[in-house]
Amino acid sequence: MNPIAYQAGRTYASPHAHGGGKGARAMFFVQLALAPATLFGFWLYGWPAFFLWLVTILSALFFEFTCLRLMGNKTPGRVLCDGSALLTGWLLAMTLPPWAPWWIGFIGAFIAIVIGKQVFGGLGQNVFNPAMAARVALLISFPLQLTTWVAPLPLAAPPSPGWLESLHIALGQAAPPDAMTSASLLGYARSELARGADLLQAFAAGQAAPRISWLGVRAGSLGESSAPLLALGGLFLLASGVIRWHAPAGMLAGVLVPAFIAHAAAPGAYLDAQAHLLSGALLLGAFFIATDYVTTPITGAGRFIFGLGAGIMTWIIRSLGGYPEGVAFAILFMNALTPLIDRCTRPRVFGRTRAGEALEAGASSGESA
């Protein structure tokens, strides 16, 4: 039960140097990076979004605490302070429709923490990204609730629901009025394509067609509305050294390059690169999900391959699949391939060639040892 790597004060195998950082510090930085986009989302979608976010995070902490207690951990409170459960809940809330009822967040947190993480042995042991696993499970289980998007109603604007009304929406007692629901850009494109329409005409004609918005004032989940703020958070993480550039770069390239080529070849059948970049969970996925320490490859090359694969998969699902959005599926798919990628990108062992032969140059220290 006690992973070797966590035993304090002892180093095994490769030369390691301790940077003085802790897991909790990395988690805190990621939360800091998520904050601007989250706050913008609260402003955009009003109080129901805040309530859902709160319920999801509290449920995640509750399930983490309960699991640790059940598994005989004597100090579950201290483990909670590492912030990983909080971050999982937060990331999950970012991918949910802002006006979804409270039990969506509650069940999602259960799937993420219990089935996605603790069943595998807790932090560092899980195969799949817990937030994405929960998101996919929710999407498959409750397709209606997970695809009901509200049009943005900034908090100060008159039609935005007040405190009490918001509580009713969050408790699932009042559904968002039809006039306020709206299709996301990717969903609109998918349904237009499904009825055989040409994308260029579909977006040029209808009043109902969602517009691309660089600012992010449009329907969507907390974590996909504001592309600039998400990108800002991602750049902050890059600059502070919490994440490295390989996975985000791979993922963005994996989506944008095929999108650019396909749109240039057949603009009526494929969305352009800008729409792909600004829609859905691509930026959130590239900067916050594909850079998860636990479920992605170890080496830089491996992470780039991971990101590239996730990006290409995302583009394929968005453009050719049945679902309008594919970031969560793509990430889970690449999570499953992570051990294989790690195997193929194993770094050369010190003092040996890539094939594992001992290097000839230098003194043979093997005999003296």
Place this chain on the structure above:
Amino acid sequence: MSTNAATLVRDGLWNNNVVFAQMLALCPTMAVTTSGANGLGMGLATTAVLLVSNVLVALIRGIVSEQARIPVFIVLIASLVTVVDMALNAWLHELYKVLGLFIALIVVNCAILGRAEAFASRNAVAAAFIDGLSMGIGFTLALVVIGLIREMLGSGTLFAQASQLLGANFAFLETRLHDRGGALLMILPPGAFAAMGFLLAGKRVLDERLAPAR
């Protein structure tokens, strides 16, 4: 191996349960337990085959040579499955349509060959009978419990369509808990693994609690 009747029954139902202890026959367990009624039908069909095959194997255990026993057992089981397959097709056609291929696949249900090989071929007819019955009922219970949990969480019903699948006499089982539907995932294959995993963990915990302090 004890042939005490009480031990055999306890083994079949709990200690050595086909699904939760031996971890055998997981393919039909996962595949057909989308509802309680399906699980019950599949469990009963398997029990019938298991019971008769156990008795027949115990009867012929003196005649069949060591080298030829596996093919002989399989031919026996296959004949029984064919009978059950045709009987279901004739009298419980709705259930037959739902379970479909999985009826025929009882032939390769490792639990049945496992009991023939591990128990019936080494024990007397009476013991083999009790073993087959209790193993079969234990299997049926496991399937019904998994099926009910998945059905309850997945569609908010218990034993839905029991009257159609199992006959009008089972209509009393049908319960509708609520009309809000449920988590579709529980009806899909991942739901089977999740339900199975949590039940298995629950049984282990219970066994640990119940075990006398050493």
